[in-house]
Amino acid sequence: MNFTSALLSWYDQHARALPWRGSRDPYIIWVSEIIFQQTRIEQGTGYFLRFTERLPDLASLAAAEEDEVLRLWQGLGYYSRARNMLFTARHIRENLGGIFPSDFDSIKKLKGVGDYTASCIASICFGQVHAAVDGNVYRVLSRLSAEKTPIDSTRGQILFKKLAQQLISLDRPGDFNEAIMDLGATVCKPRNPACSVCPAMTMCKAYEMNLQAELPVKAPALKKSASVMNYLLLKKGEDILIQKREGKGIWNGLYELPMVPGDLDTSALVAECISLYGFEPGEMKEINRVKHVLSHAELDIRFYEIKANIPVSLSETRLLLVPAKSIDQYPFPKPLVDFLF
Ligand code: SF4
Known part of the structure; x- marks a missing residue:
């Protein structure tokens, strides 16, 4: 089964x-x-x-x-x-x-x-x-697959959604x-999961390797001055690609451009973009860079104008292709408002 x-x-x-x-x-x-x-x-x-x-x-x-x-x-x-x-x-x-x-x-x-x-x-x-995929589901999936990618990272959210x-x-x-x-709420609980009555016991990698207490992994707290955010400005005709931020991080519920985290050179940025969003930037030009200070973090925000073929089906992703002239209907965090409007 x-x-x-x-x-x-x-x-x-x-x-x-x-x-x-x-x-x-x-x-x-x-x-x-x-x-x-x-x-x-x-x-x-x-x-x-x-x-x-x-x-x-x-x-x-x-x-x-x-x-x-x-x-x-x-x-x-x-x-x-x-x-x-x-x-x-x-x-x-x-x-x-x-x-x-x-x-x-x-x-x-x-x-x-x-x-x-x-x-x-x-x-x-x-x-x-x-x-x-909510907190309970992240926990079950990370244990089932013994996947150590942090559940609250962008990569983790994409990976567990795919799984x-x-x-x-x-x-x-x-x-x-x-x-x-x-299952997450009543059996695969954060502490002391009831593996002996779990329907997934025989196929659970965390159970097999006795890793239940170590999973799921959460990202370390955001360190001040350690956060680089690369925003990708991608337009298709009159439309622009945006996404909604989700999870427990900053700006939860607000919108942003597709974002790749990390202090990356161009080739690493391209690779991450393919891995996170499924499209390969053909051209990429840095057009702006700003510092944004929050109470707990200093953000180094870089904006890139890119050209790429947008995948036909966006429904499996968090991306939305919306008319550029109507993006003022979406709430964006301050640095993006300053950049976009
Ligand atoms: S076997 Fe244990 S760790 Fe694995 S999914 Fe079931 S309750 Fe969770």
């Missing part, structure tokens, strides 16, 4: 009974995923129940006053999540005919929705094959995503 079928058989018997489980309503799944982005299940379940009892669908949320939405959110923190939801509900009402978008790319474009949430909604509600995408069930993508999250 392979990992995917073992996981799904286990899930059929051990799925957690959560209030939104079984729902295929994108509104319900969206609300649950946004609430639980930064909140543990035990803490957030009461909020989820109150929120969906008072605002049971998109129309009721779109019609709600901001004060009421924030009151329902009170105590959960990260209030921008609630504001983004209200904005998005009104956007869907006014611009999308009141119907929640049903394809992954359109879901991912909604304000406050990243790759993870879009993957959950697309797979659970619409059966689309998009792997959702999840290779493993996801084509028939039951939503169940697969929920199952691997449940």
Whole structure:
């Protein structure tokens, strides 16, 4: 039996009974995923129940006053999540005919929705094959494969997303995503994973090599003056390539140009670009360099104008090709605002 079928058989018997489980309503799944982005299940379940009892669908949320939405959110923190939801509900009402978008790319474009949430909604509600990778999933995958690339590095995020995408069930993508999250939450826990009852035990490399306690690996804290960010300005006709930042690092949720980290010479930069984004820069010219100081880090930011063939399908990546004249609709961090506008 392979990992995917073992996981799904286990899930059929051990799925957690959560209030939104079984729902295929994108509104319900969206609300649950946004609430639980930064909140543990035990803490957030009461909020989820109150929120969906008072605002049971998109129309009721779109019609709600901001004060009421924030009151329902009170105590959960990260209030921008609630504001983004209200904005998005009104956007869907006014611009999308009141119907929640049903394809992954359109879901991912909604304000406050990243790759993870879009993957959950697309797979659970619409059966689309998009792997959702959160902290629990990173842990399971890094142990399963004994992969030591830091899970919070750009390379790690790309690598584990690819691995999840290779493993996801084509028939039951939503169940697969929920199952691997449940496995991480209830069996493959951060400390003392219950390997003896894990459906993946016989195929788990960390178990085989007794590496459970050492995985997943996290990147060392950002050292001041040690961070170089290479931004790639790539235009195709009137369009420009951007991506949304995700994870726990700086500027989470904001947009940026494709970025390659590290103090690299041109050939290393080209190699990293191919490895991270799947395209090879044909020409590359450094056009600007700035220092940006944060409380905990000093960034050396380099901008390169590049020419390259953009891969036809961007949907498996975090990249978005958007009209250059509308990039002011996307929030960018200060150094990119200074560069782009
Ligand atoms: S065998 Fe242990 S370490 Fe491996 S996935 Fe299962 S619980 Fe995690």
